[in-house]
Amino acid sequence: MSIPNTDDLSIAGINYSSRLLVGTGKYKDLQETKKAIESSGAEIVTVAIRRTNIGQNKDEPNLLEIISPDKFTILPNTAGCYDVESAVRTCQLARELLDGHDLVKLEVLGDKKTLFPDMPQTLEAAQQLVDDNFKVMVYTTDDPIMAKRFEEIGCVAVMPLAAPIGSGLGIRNPYNIRTIVENASVPILVDAGVGTASDAAIAMELGCDGVLMNTAIAEAEKPILMASAMKKAIEAGREAYLAGRMPRRAYASASSPIDGHFF
Protein backbone atom coordinates (compact mmCIF):
# COMPACT_ATOMS: atom_id res chain seq x y z
CA MET A 1 0.00 0.00 0.00
CA SER A 2 1.54 3.32 -0.98
CA ILE A 3 0.85 6.70 0.52
CA PRO A 4 -2.22 8.27 -1.08
CA ASN A 5 -1.42 11.49 -2.91
CA THR A 6 -3.53 13.37 -0.40
CA ASP A 7 -0.30 13.24 1.62
CA ASP A 8 1.38 15.89 -0.52
CA LEU A 9 3.61 18.46 1.14
CA SER A 10 1.98 21.86 0.91
CA ILE A 11 4.13 25.00 1.11
CA ALA A 12 2.66 28.45 0.46
CA GLY A 13 -0.32 26.93 -1.29
CA ILE A 14 1.64 24.71 -3.69
CA ASN A 15 1.57 20.93 -3.35
CA TYR A 16 4.62 18.75 -3.77
CA SER A 17 4.69 14.97 -3.78
CA SER A 18 8.32 14.83 -2.63
CA ARG A 19 9.16 15.71 0.96
CA LEU A 20 12.87 15.75 0.20
CA LEU A 21 14.38 19.11 -0.67
CA VAL A 22 17.97 19.26 -1.87
CA GLY A 23 20.75 21.74 -2.34
CA THR A 24 22.95 22.12 -5.41
CA GLY A 25 26.28 22.86 -3.77
CA LYS A 26 29.46 20.81 -3.30
CA TYR A 27 28.99 18.51 -6.27
CA LYS A 28 31.86 17.47 -8.54
CA ASP A 29 30.20 19.13 -11.54
CA LEU A 30 26.81 20.10 -12.98
CA GLN A 31 26.23 16.66 -14.46
CA GLU A 32 26.58 15.00 -11.08
CA THR A 33 24.33 17.69 -9.58
CA LYS A 34 21.65 16.94 -12.14
CA LYS A 35 21.83 13.15 -11.72
CA ALA A 36 21.76 13.37 -7.93
CA ILE A 37 18.73 15.63 -7.96
CA GLU A 38 16.91 13.33 -10.35
CA SER A 39 17.79 10.32 -8.21
CA SER A 40 16.48 12.10 -5.12
CA GLY A 41 13.08 12.84 -6.66
CA ALA A 42 13.26 16.31 -5.13
CA GLU A 43 11.01 18.97 -6.57
CA ILE A 44 12.35 21.91 -4.58
CA VAL A 45 16.00 22.74 -5.08
CA THR A 46 18.05 25.44 -3.35
CA VAL A 47 20.53 27.71 -5.12
CA ALA A 48 22.90 30.45 -3.99
CA ILE A 49 23.08 33.95 -5.47
CA ARG A 50 26.56 35.15 -6.35
CA ARG A 51 28.39 37.55 -8.66
CA THR A 52 28.49 36.47 -12.28
CA ASN A 53 31.99 35.68 -13.48
CA ILE A 54 32.39 38.49 -15.97
CA GLY A 55 34.33 37.45 -19.03
CA GLN A 56 34.60 33.86 -17.86
CA ASN A 57 34.18 30.87 -20.20
CA LYS A 58 30.87 30.97 -21.96
CA ASP A 59 30.90 27.24 -22.74
CA GLU A 60 30.25 26.53 -19.08
CA PRO A 61 26.48 26.16 -18.79
CA ASN A 62 24.55 28.03 -16.12
CA LEU A 63 23.07 26.05 -13.26
CA LEU A 64 19.53 27.05 -14.23
CA GLU A 65 20.05 25.66 -17.72
CA ILE A 66 20.69 22.25 -16.14
CA ILE A 67 18.13 22.61 -13.34
CA SER A 68 15.36 24.50 -15.02
CA PRO A 69 12.86 26.73 -13.15
CA ASP A 70 10.28 25.19 -15.47
CA LYS A 71 10.85 21.73 -14.06
CA PHE A 72 11.82 22.51 -10.47
CA THR A 73 10.81 24.96 -7.79
CA ILE A 74 13.99 26.96 -7.31
CA LEU A 75 14.58 28.05 -3.73
CA PRO A 76 17.22 30.79 -3.55
CA ASN A 77 19.06 30.92 -0.24
CA THR A 78 20.85 33.71 1.59
CA ALA A 79 23.89 31.58 2.34
CA GLY A 80 26.92 33.56 3.42
CA CYS A 81 24.87 36.47 4.78
CA TYR A 82 25.77 37.56 8.28
CA ASP A 83 23.50 40.58 8.49
CA VAL A 84 19.93 41.61 7.77
CA GLU A 85 20.76 43.94 4.90
CA SER A 86 22.70 41.45 2.79
CA ALA A 87 20.07 38.75 3.38
CA VAL A 88 17.22 41.02 2.32
CA ARG A 89 19.16 42.31 -0.71
CA THR A 90 19.96 38.74 -1.74
CA CYS A 91 16.28 37.79 -1.68
CA GLN A 92 15.34 40.88 -3.68
CA LEU A 93 17.96 40.12 -6.32
CA ALA A 94 16.84 36.50 -6.43
CA ARG A 95 13.24 37.54 -6.98
CA GLU A 96 14.33 39.77 -9.84
CA LEU A 97 16.45 37.12 -11.50
CA LEU A 98 13.73 34.49 -11.16
CA ASP A 99 11.11 36.75 -12.74
CA GLY A 100 9.13 37.52 -9.62
CA HIS A 101 9.33 34.09 -8.00
CA ASP A 102 9.18 34.94 -4.32
CA LEU A 103 9.76 31.74 -2.35
CA VAL A 104 13.07 32.10 -0.51
CA LYS A 105 15.16 30.30 2.08
CA LEU A 106 16.32 32.80 4.68
CA GLU A 107 19.46 32.19 6.68
CA VAL A 108 21.35 34.87 8.59
CA LEU A 109 24.48 33.33 10.02
CA GLY A 110 26.03 34.25 13.33
CA ASP A 111 29.29 32.36 13.45
CA LYS A 112 31.74 31.06 10.84
CA LYS A 113 32.74 27.95 12.74
CA THR A 114 29.32 26.51 13.52
CA LEU A 115 27.30 28.41 10.89
CA PHE A 116 24.55 28.67 13.49
CA PRO A 117 21.96 31.29 12.65
CA ASP A 118 21.93 34.67 14.37
CA MET A 119 18.40 34.55 15.69
CA PRO A 120 17.71 38.26 16.39
CA GLN A 121 18.93 39.20 12.91
CA THR A 122 17.08 36.31 11.30
CA LEU A 123 13.87 37.49 12.96
CA GLU A 124 14.41 41.07 11.74
CA ALA A 125 15.21 39.92 8.20
CA ALA A 126 12.21 37.59 8.17
CA GLN A 127 9.91 40.45 9.20
CA GLN A 128 11.26 42.73 6.46
CA LEU A 129 10.91 40.03 3.84
CA VAL A 130 7.38 39.05 4.89
CA ASP A 131 6.44 42.75 4.77
CA ASP A 132 7.85 42.84 1.22
CA ASN A 133 5.59 39.91 0.22
CA PHE A 134 8.21 37.20 0.15
CA LYS A 135 7.26 33.67 1.06
CA VAL A 136 9.92 32.91 3.64
CA MET A 137 11.18 29.47 4.59
CA VAL A 138 13.36 30.28 7.56
CA TYR A 139 16.45 28.42 8.79
CA THR A 140 16.53 28.49 12.58
CA THR A 141 17.91 26.83 15.69
CA ASP A 142 15.74 24.13 17.22
CA ASP A 143 14.34 26.55 19.81
CA PRO A 144 10.58 25.90 19.99
CA ILE A 145 9.81 29.48 21.10
CA MET A 146 11.69 30.99 18.15
CA ALA A 147 10.15 28.50 15.76
CA LYS A 148 6.68 29.62 16.79
CA ARG A 149 7.70 33.31 16.51
CA PHE A 150 8.70 32.85 12.90
CA GLU A 151 5.37 31.25 12.15
CA GLU A 152 3.54 34.07 13.93
CA ILE A 153 5.23 36.78 11.89
CA GLY A 154 4.19 35.07 8.66
CA CYS A 155 6.93 32.69 7.50
CA VAL A 156 5.49 29.97 5.27
CA ALA A 157 7.73 27.26 6.67
CA VAL A 158 10.10 26.90 9.60
CA MET A 159 13.28 24.92 9.20
CA PRO A 160 15.07 23.95 12.41
CA LEU A 161 18.57 22.58 12.10
CA ALA A 162 19.35 19.00 13.03
CA ALA A 163 23.02 19.90 13.61
CA PRO A 164 25.50 22.40 12.10
CA ILE A 165 25.45 22.81 8.32
CA GLY A 166 27.64 20.17 6.70
CA SER A 167 28.35 18.35 9.96
CA GLY A 168 26.41 15.18 9.15
CA LEU A 169 25.72 14.65 12.86
CA GLY A 170 22.00 13.97 12.47
CA ILE A 171 19.29 15.27 14.77
CA ARG A 172 20.98 16.47 17.96
CA ASN A 173 17.79 17.14 19.91
CA PRO A 174 14.82 15.08 18.74
CA TYR A 175 12.72 16.30 21.67
CA ASN A 176 13.00 19.92 20.52
CA ILE A 177 12.15 18.95 16.95
CA ARG A 178 9.09 17.04 18.16
CA THR A 179 7.97 20.00 20.29
CA ILE A 180 8.36 22.34 17.33
CA VAL A 181 6.28 19.99 15.17
CA GLU A 182 3.57 19.70 17.83
CA ASN A 183 3.28 23.48 18.17
CA ALA A 184 3.29 24.27 14.48
CA SER A 185 0.59 25.25 12.01
CA VAL A 186 3.06 25.69 9.13
CA PRO A 187 5.30 23.02 7.60
CA ILE A 188 8.36 22.14 9.67
CA LEU A 189 11.33 20.90 7.68
CA VAL A 190 14.59 19.78 9.21
CA ASP A 191 17.35 21.67 7.43
CA ALA A 192 21.11 21.17 8.00
CA GLY A 193 23.13 18.48 9.68
CA VAL A 194 21.58 15.38 8.18
CA GLY A 195 24.31 12.79 7.47
CA THR A 196 22.76 9.57 6.28
CA ALA A 197 19.44 7.96 5.42
CA SER A 198 18.43 7.03 8.97
CA ASP A 199 18.76 10.70 10.03
CA ALA A 200 16.22 11.65 7.40
CA ALA A 201 13.89 8.82 8.42
CA ILE A 202 14.06 9.91 12.05
CA ALA A 203 13.13 13.48 11.09
CA MET A 204 10.05 12.18 9.32
CA GLU A 205 9.17 9.83 12.21
CA LEU A 206 9.21 12.84 14.52
CA GLY A 207 6.44 14.29 12.37
CA CYS A 208 8.44 16.72 10.26
CA ASP A 209 6.85 17.67 6.98
CA GLY A 210 10.08 17.39 5.03
CA VAL A 211 13.85 17.46 5.11
CA LEU A 212 16.30 19.72 3.30
CA MET A 213 19.83 18.46 2.78
CA ASN A 214 22.86 19.09 0.62
CA THR A 215 26.15 17.79 2.05
CA ALA A 216 24.65 14.42 3.04
CA ILE A 217 24.18 13.65 -0.63
CA ALA A 218 26.96 15.65 -2.27
CA GLU A 219 29.70 14.37 0.05
CA ALA A 220 28.60 10.74 0.08
CA GLU A 221 31.05 8.45 -1.69
CA LYS A 222 28.33 7.72 -4.21
CA PRO A 223 26.06 10.75 -4.30
CA ILE A 224 23.54 9.40 -6.78
CA LEU A 225 23.06 6.25 -4.73
CA MET A 226 22.77 8.26 -1.51
CA ALA A 227 20.17 10.49 -3.16
CA SER A 228 18.12 7.39 -3.87
CA ALA A 229 18.59 6.19 -0.28
CA MET A 230 17.39 9.53 1.03
CA LYS A 231 14.31 9.41 -1.16
CA LYS A 232 13.40 6.02 0.29
CA ALA A 233 14.26 7.09 3.84
CA ILE A 234 11.94 10.07 3.64
CA GLU A 235 9.13 7.88 2.30
CA ALA A 236 9.75 5.15 4.90
CA GLY A 237 9.90 7.64 7.77
CA ARG A 238 6.72 9.30 6.60
CA GLU A 239 4.82 6.01 6.32
CA ALA A 240 6.06 4.99 9.78
CA TYR A 241 4.83 8.28 11.18
CA LEU A 242 1.43 7.97 9.53
CA ALA A 243 1.20 4.33 10.60
CA GLY A 244 1.55 5.32 14.26
CA ARG A 245 4.43 3.49 15.90
CA MET A 246 4.01 0.93 18.68
CA PRO A 247 4.59 2.20 22.24
CA ARG A 248 7.96 1.76 23.84
CA ARG A 249 7.94 -0.56 26.85
CA ALA A 250 10.30 -0.95 29.80
CA TYR A 251 9.95 -4.73 29.69
CA ALA A 252 9.29 -7.48 27.18
CA SER A 253 5.93 -8.30 25.66
CA ALA A 254 5.97 -11.74 24.02
CA SER A 255 5.00 -11.97 20.40
CA SER A 256 4.00 -15.66 20.44
CA PRO A 257 1.07 -17.18 22.46
CA ILE A 258 1.95 -18.47 25.97
CA ASP A 259 -0.39 -21.53 26.06
CA GLY A 260 -0.50 -24.64 23.93
CA HIS A 261 3.07 -25.62 24.72
CA PHE A 262 3.82 -29.25 23.87
CA PHE A 263 6.52 -29.34 26.54
Next chain:
Amino acid sequence: MEVLLNGDPHSIDQSCTIQNLIRDLNLDGKFAIEINQNIIPRSKYLDIKLHAGDKIEIVQAIGGG
Protein backbone atom coordinates in the same frame (compact mmCIF):
# COMPACT_ATOMS: atom_id res chain seq x y z
CA MET B 1 34.45 56.51 -18.07
CA GLU B 2 35.06 54.19 -15.16
CA VAL B 3 32.51 52.21 -13.21
CA LEU B 4 32.91 49.45 -10.64
CA LEU B 5 31.62 46.14 -12.00
CA ASN B 6 31.37 43.25 -9.55
CA GLY B 7 34.07 44.88 -7.48
CA ASP B 8 36.49 45.57 -10.32
CA PRO B 9 37.07 48.78 -12.32
CA HIS B 10 35.53 48.66 -15.77
CA SER B 11 35.62 51.12 -18.67
CA ILE B 12 32.46 52.00 -20.53
CA ASP B 13 31.34 54.61 -23.08
CA GLN B 14 29.80 57.90 -21.98
CA SER B 15 26.23 57.11 -22.98
CA CYS B 16 26.27 53.43 -22.09
CA THR B 17 22.92 52.00 -21.06
CA ILE B 18 22.54 48.85 -19.02
CA GLN B 19 21.36 47.06 -22.15
CA ASN B 20 24.62 48.12 -23.90
CA LEU B 21 26.64 46.72 -20.99
CA ILE B 22 24.77 43.42 -21.04
CA ARG B 23 25.41 43.08 -24.75
CA ASP B 24 29.08 44.00 -24.43
CA LEU B 25 29.57 41.45 -21.67
CA ASN B 26 27.71 38.79 -23.62
CA LEU B 27 25.52 37.99 -20.65
CA ASP B 28 22.91 35.31 -21.06
CA GLY B 29 20.77 33.11 -18.88
CA LYS B 30 19.09 34.44 -15.77
CA PHE B 31 20.75 37.29 -13.90
CA ALA B 32 19.85 40.37 -11.86
CA ILE B 33 21.50 43.78 -11.75
CA GLU B 34 21.96 46.27 -8.95
CA ILE B 35 23.37 49.76 -9.34
CA ASN B 36 24.47 51.54 -6.17
CA GLN B 37 22.46 48.99 -4.19
CA ASN B 38 19.28 49.58 -6.17
CA ILE B 39 17.87 46.67 -8.10
CA ILE B 40 17.16 47.56 -11.72
CA PRO B 41 14.06 45.88 -13.16
CA ARG B 42 14.51 44.26 -16.56
CA SER B 43 12.04 46.71 -18.09
CA LYS B 44 14.44 49.59 -17.37
CA TYR B 45 17.55 48.11 -19.02
CA LEU B 46 17.13 50.12 -22.21
CA ASP B 47 16.34 53.40 -20.42
CA ILE B 48 18.88 53.68 -17.65
CA LYS B 49 22.25 55.18 -18.53
CA LEU B 50 25.31 54.45 -16.44
CA HIS B 51 27.33 57.19 -14.73
CA ALA B 52 30.98 57.39 -13.75
CA GLY B 53 31.60 55.78 -10.40
CA ASP B 54 28.45 53.63 -10.47
CA LYS B 55 28.79 50.44 -8.42
CA ILE B 56 27.26 47.70 -10.51
CA GLU B 57 26.58 44.20 -9.27
CA ILE B 58 25.48 41.45 -11.63
CA VAL B 59 24.46 38.20 -9.96
CA GLN B 60 23.22 34.79 -10.99
CA ALA B 61 22.16 31.53 -9.38
CA ILE B 62 24.88 28.97 -8.62
CA GLY B 63 25.07 25.74 -6.68
CA GLY B 64 24.44 26.10 -2.96
CA GLY B 65 22.73 24.41 -0.01
